[in-house]
Amino acid sequence: MKFVDEFRDPDAARALIHQISADAERLGRPIALMEICGGHTHTIYRYGLENLLPESVELVHGPGCPVCVIPMGRIDDAIWLAQQPGVTFCTFGDMMRVPGSEKSLLDARADGADVQFVYSPLDALRIAEERPDREVVFFAVGFETTAPSTAATLAAARTRGIRNFSVFSNHVFTEPPLRAIVDEGRTRIDGFIGPGHVSAVTGSARFEFLARESDRPVAVCGFEPLDILQGVALLLRQFLSGEPARVDNQYSRVVLPQGNLIAQRLMDEAFEVRDTFEWRGLGWLPRSGMAISEAFAEWDAERRFDVPGRRVADPVACECGSVLTGRIKPWQCRVFGTACTPATPIGTCMVSPEGACAAYYNFGRLDREASQGISAG
Template identity: 65%
Template structure:
């Protein structure tokens, strides 16, 4: 018997696409849905889903790649930390190749800095235990998805009184950048494919402000091809049924096999214990957004690398040729950037969107997604 992955079943996919076509024929105007998470962008372009949708249904990219949103100044601060005597700097692998004004962490490592990539902040904690004569710093990045694991490591460091461990905290919240994008949007965004991984922590309730305040539908979605196609179908259903026109847009949970309305209550409680909200935090492409980042709570400031090392904390402008900001806010497609695929490639990235596998530019480049008119001519 031939095995068929239920989330990649071609029969189910064709049925969903037929239904999407039926719904699209009933639309009064073209619609554009923003996928918030870079993981969704990866799935869309790996499987060519954008070419399967009707011409009046468009997918555009959002700010959900955690590597991509880190501003250049914070990357430079990480490089400065890594170069301090006696420091072992630990980081997720994606951050190793992010370019700063003084080069990447990968280049700093080649120059002799003790930089180690880890799979978890708990790995960094173990390195601190094994190297009591060194300062071990963990480069904490990501949305609410990864913040709980950093909180666990920080809580354990506190309980163990591990004095040579600290974190450079760059964790961010998903709601503020969405508000910023909606504030600058001129009616182009008609709905959101909600980030499944973030929602496992914050729940579906965290996105209810979007239909309540903007009357736009949200479907929290998994990461398989059929998950995304079903999310598109569910978004279209809200338009065709007249719910959106009646002011009754809503959040729906396609990813119910993983996501609960209230999220992960234990993880949220631990985050509230060890983190506080920053008054403001800088985002690549969006500038400074109030209440959008996490910092180490004052009670635990001895584990805060920003307090322990007195970082330069300079604001640095992005390279003029880089248009990551426009890509992250859905204003342009990656292939519309002037350096895409020429000066900027995964081997030699100019901007962060070309570094991470979740970055839109990397997804486009790796899976050959270009100007749709060009792509159509190659079929």
């Protein structure tokens, strides 16, 4: 309990909130801080942190949920793979319910496809080893956080000579969408709460481009409530200092400036950079996706199967793209909490536990006045 007590201590939280409020008043202008990671979004709305901050400090959700950024066409491709004869399709549980243009993987399983949810790509490799009569395909999604485990699994498949296993890679890089948001002025963002899990792999130095090129400060943070409050405090101190923006590493107990070099080497061998990749809400971003490298071409599902490569527009009613780029808050979407709920999701942001819409819905977070009214009641 010592760790929990340390990072959820109410007296420490009050002291940080007092410091943030005083510094925000000294700054004298509103600021918008984008949290990049869906894990941060979950913490913020689970603990109501946005309502503990002064009104001049706004927290904005960014494209940090790995499930949420996958476009509908790639979901349709996954369903197509799952429906091929002799294929066992393995996926993480939260991808099962993501809607494609006609159905989800869960629906495909109900229709007879052999779709299994797994906890890691190594689970899928074990299924392939136990079922040599099946073609086992793993649906790989996620940022640099999960890509090393996929890379390690590909290496294990090669070492153990497991030929009936392949990977449908949808891994993506964190930097390109942030560049798109900053460079194209998609939303007003003054600073960033940097992703703790991604930074553990890439290193905190990977986000120096935001400070260097756009003069926007970054605070890489952990996932406890006090981590995020301390990150906000660090960003405010940067604004007040008048010095050039920099990257502060609040999560130094886990994150190193250079990151995890072993994980990086695994990724470099297993993946190559795609020329372009489609993102929900951001469209096609150059050099933003990870394809299976030539060294592991034999285990690449897109080379083994004639994947259709479908391109499907999001449903007109769904505003996940605007949520992911910080243009609107989830409760501002016209179908939020009515036609679109966790039980009947229209968009990806309502499916994943890290999605902003699911976080807002599950923890009753609306606008500041409505949330405070709920709390008071």
